[in-house]
Amino acid sequence: MAERTEERTRDADAQSGSDLGVDVGVTESAETDVAVGESRGAESSVTDSTTKDSGSYFSLRALLFAFGAVVGGMVLGGLIPIIPATELLGTLLGGFVYGLLASERRYLETGLAGGISGGAMAFLSLVPQIAAGLNGTRLFAIAGGVSLVLALVGHYFGRDLRSGLTKDIE
Known part of the structure; x- marks a missing residue:
């Protein structure tokens, strides 16, 4: 009552x-x-x-942090010798770390950072071959697409781990 x-x-x-x-x-x-x-x-x-x-769907600050995480992961992945395409695994790692540390979901920023940095990485690492006649646009698109997907998958699993770590145990 x-x-x-x-x-x-x-x-x-x-x-x-x-x-x-x-x-x-x-x-x-x-x-x-x-x-x-x-x-x-x-x-x-x-x-x-x-x-x-009511918040914004896009944040320039979050994009800069996502670029830092993805490029940092690519640099760490590039330090592994002999194994090819370890930069792409570094993109996955960078997206994972960013998803783990970010307080909000930032898939747009992470995907954009992964796509641009992956395409730029492939383009810049193969500049001599592009000068010899390889199609640079197609290479940028393929590497950017693969890197975009890997960054988003890493971000998803990082968010999932963060959710599991911060959930109350009942």
């Missing part, structure tokens, strides 16, 4: 405009009873989804 009274009071406050300007999702305490927690949880999920969706 007390739950119903609290709900009526909350509805009356909402209609009268006596809102204190406090977001329910931010100040929700763990000490509330189950029924009140469920009703507040539904309200906070609506508020949280609107605040999360």
Whole structure:
């Protein structure tokens, strides 16, 4: 019965405009009873989804961090001698590390960084062959596409590991 009274009071406050300007999702305490927690949880999920969706889909800062991670992984992968195409495995590693460290999902930035840096890596490493007549555009597209996919896969698995590490054990 007390739950119903609290709900009526909350509805009356909402209609009268006596809102204190406090977001329910931010100040929700763990000490509330189950029924009140469920009703507040539904309200906070609506508020949280609107605040999360109001953010930008693209961030230049995140793109620069993604480039740093992917290029750093490519450099580390390129240090392995004898084995061919280790730069591509470094792209996977860079995307993984960026996904593990990033607080938000940044697939667009990671894919863009992986595609551009992978294509540039292939193009720059084969400049003498391109000068001899190899088609550089096709090479850039193939290497960029493969690197884009590897960076996105790495980012996905990094996000998955981060989610598993930060989830509460019940």
